[in-house]
Amino acid sequence: MTAVDYNDLRDFIGLVESMGDLKRVDGASADFELGAITEVAAGLPACPALLFDQIPGLRPGHRVFTNATVSTRRAALALGIDPTLPPLEVLKAWKSRRVELKPLDPVSVKDAAFLENSQFGDQVDLSVFPCPIWHKRDGGPYIGSGSLVITKDPDEGWVNAAIYRVQVHGPNRVTIQFDHKGRHGAMISRKYWDRGQPCPVAIVNGQDPALFIAGFEYLPERQSEYAFAGAIKQAPIETFALPVTGLPVPARAEIILEGMLLPFDQDNLPEGPFGEFTGYYAADRRPAPVMDVQAVHYRSNPILLGSPPLKPPRFHFGIPFRAASIWANLEACGVADVVGAWQHVSQLMTVIAIKQRYAGHAKRAGLIAAANSYMGRIVVVVDEDVDPSNLADVMWAVTTRAEPSEDVDIVRNAWSSSLDPRLSMEDRNAGRTSNSKMIIDACIPFELLGSYPPTSALSVEEAQAVRRRWPDILA
Structure with a gap:
């Protein structure tokens, strides 16, 4: 600090x-x-x-x-x-x-x-x-x-x-x-x-x-x-x-x-x-x-x-404050081993990183994050070896660890806003401002943690250590 x-x-x-x-x-x-x-x-x-x-x-x-x-x-x-x-x-x-x-x-x-x-x-x-x-x-x-x-x-x-x-x-x-x-x-x-x-x-x-x-x-x-x-x-x-x-x-x-x-x-x-x-x-x-x-x-x-609203992913602040609040909410609800949180697309997509401890751990974290995700339509839960602030890493997890027929859930009638461009005119005029939220479990299935193909990538900690050692090259 x-x-x-x-x-x-x-x-x-x-x-x-x-x-x-x-x-x-x-x-x-x-x-x-x-x-x-x-x-x-x-x-x-x-x-x-x-x-x-x-x-x-x-x-x-x-x-x-x-x-x-x-x-x-x-x-x-x-x-x-x-x-x-x-x-x-x-x-x-x-x-x-x-x-x-x-x-x-x-x-x-x-x-x-x-x-x-x-x-x-x-x-x-x-x-x-x-x-x-x-x-x-x-x-x-x-x-x-x-x-x-x-x-x-x-x-x-x-x-x-x-x-x-x-x-x-x-x-x-x-x-x-x-x-x-x-x-x-x-x-x-x-x-x-x-x-x-x-x-x-x-x-x-x-x-x-x-x-x-x-x-x-x-x-x-x-x-x-x-x-x-x-x-x-x-x-x-x-x-x-x-x-x-x-x-x-x-x-x-x-x-x-x-x-x-x-x-x-x-x-x-x-x-x-x-x-x-x-x-x-x-x-x-x-x-x-x-x-x-x-x-x-x-x-x-x-x-x-001047701080005009801009088309996402451009946002007025370089870290997502609401992600920190969701992270704190997860811990307050007793969700163990949350190792990171981030929001992309101007806070409209939330990513939670956890160290899985039990079956259903990822789903629990995703449901709580979705309940606290203002306007957002997408919540992704990833393992601890994925940096939630790096959208490319997150999509790597989504495309290699999530099975669409098994690992996607939809929550309907959830928290949104009149600023949501997807609202129908009928709902907008009636004051109905809810939307649906998709929760993607992009974690390795809990039952396969011991047998899933090992990754060739550096861990988050290893990558940070390399950046610290070579700051002029990797700034």
Whole structure:
């Protein structure tokens, strides 16, 4: 385990560049070209992080940073884990550390980096910032694809800092899409609206990776994302109370919007469509609440952190957090000798590796994993000699150890989402969002463990030892 060694997004970009992982791009248009470059780069074997500048129509120095944590190396760097570790070891390290994290409350400071420049009232003009149209069929420009939306519960005072998408509709108007009424931001907003009041809100653009991670983690109600990010960094997040709303925001962020989220029944605008993480447009335009942006604050030469959903297997983070949760769930249920877990295709395919101890061991692990696999249609269980993070290894096991007529089970009416592109229109309109899940037992049959043809391949441990011995050759 290494320490998190960045204070803000600019520090992190410097670390990424020192690793040789950064590419600078000048002259790309914010209208789809910037997003297209991001998508193609994310599909490269050695996916680079990208820093866009000289964007047509914008002042030089107003930049966009994308693919920040798409690779395993940069995801590990963001978490304070050794970036030279193999992917499965990074996930294992995070799984262990996640259990031990102790929330660290933020501290209030009296100055903020983003106060270098401010606009108030009629001065507010969001067109001075990069607001990309990420995908060619998106409904408009989005300043918020990896941005934090800050709200504060009016009764209990707890602060929610989660990632919701933010579409720009004019110089001082944006919409915030909460996806569904169960999101904490939506619940807090509703409390204000039920009293006939607008909801104070702030949008944080260009936060550091620990805050980005905290923003997409599913934390329980009333648990602070700031405290979670502080735990990752092992240092408290510095926050500053904004002049208009009084909301606490990260003092080292790049661009801050603050204002009021108007009651939905008083003002709303059609939002979207927006390309989803499945690689499809799963929903048409739909009404979303409008934020009246009353003030903007930003650092000189600001950087927007862009994290648009992309066609799988491209994903916003280089290790699958939900795989770590499923791994922990398996252990909590008493499933012995789980040696690894991973998710492929943007978490839509789950792989569990076990050391078989008894007949039915693999089936038990597969059923539990399927029950905890959000939206996924495929669960594969493999033996301990298969690296679940390596899709080629997994398919080797599927094609040489699984007999389709015997080792495939289908679970029907399982956990899915309205984002599932395979849902029929009838089911979607009725609110039915379940799907089926296929469980493939790609383990050597338990009764044949002693007689199955021996493999010629290196074990996972042997392969890791070779990588450690020859890092320059096999990096």
